[in-house]
Amino acid sequence: MKKLILGLVAATALYSAELNIYTFTVKMDYNEYSTDGAFLDGDSSNFGDLNGLGLKYTYNDHYLEAEISYGKSKYEGSTWGGDKLYLTKDNVSIINAEGGIYVNRLNLFVGYRFWNRGKSDYIGDYDEQYYWPFIGVGMRNIYPYLDGEISTRLAFQYAIKPKLDAELGSGTTLDLGTTVGFKFQMDGKYDLGKNFYLTGFYRYQVWHIQRSDVGYVTIDNTKYSVVEPESYTVNQYLSLGVLYKF
Secondary structure (H helix, E strand, O other): OOHHHHHHHHHHHHHEEEEEEEEEEEEEEEEEOOOOEEEEEEEOOOOOEEEEEEEEEEEEOOOEEEEEEEEEEEEEEEOOOOEEEEEEEEEEEEEEEEEEEOOOOEEEEEEEEEEEEEEEEOOOOOOOEEEOOOEEEEEEEEEOOOOOOEEEEEEEEOOOEEEEEEEEOEEEEEOOOOEEEEEEEEEEEEEEEEEEEEEEEEEEEEEOOOOOOOEEEOOEEEEEEEOOEEEEEEEEEOOOOEEEEE
């Protein structure tokens, strides 16, 4: 009987699973630069402007996670004629999906990112969507604290064949340059009892996109060459959720 009880306890620990449902808000800072390093344009949002819902399922040391956020952002740039332009873009959305495994402290993962930059009411504005699958490697540390734990995670991400769809004129798809990401996240988990936990995290996500290849669009029967400049994205996340362990 003793061996049976120990076996059941071990099996429960081995096959334990967690489901975390959480809300979050994103502070976005995206900027594009010319080849000489001059600022061209950018999008930004404050906490509360771009909000979302996330779901993370963990089974033993494996996990699957998906997030979607939706809202608005502020655009700063210029018209084709060089005049300063300030706009509010609606229908901004970001989708993140990731699956991975932890081997002790080492974290290996794959994922997918999609960003719809949104569109304003300005007559010259147009939709842009950035998207790519990625692979990554990171390190995780866990620190027990009171009735819960705090964990930190630092990761490097590498995008595979990143693309940009620009719905300008006839439309075009651009092959973006080398795209890499860096992510730091601090998670907190507090035991509420009966297998429920209060969760929260702060995330600092950076994406660096190199200048794209040249593409072509047709506007009013005239063909134009277009290129996506180098850019940096710094997104900060704040989250609060509930986790159930079973």
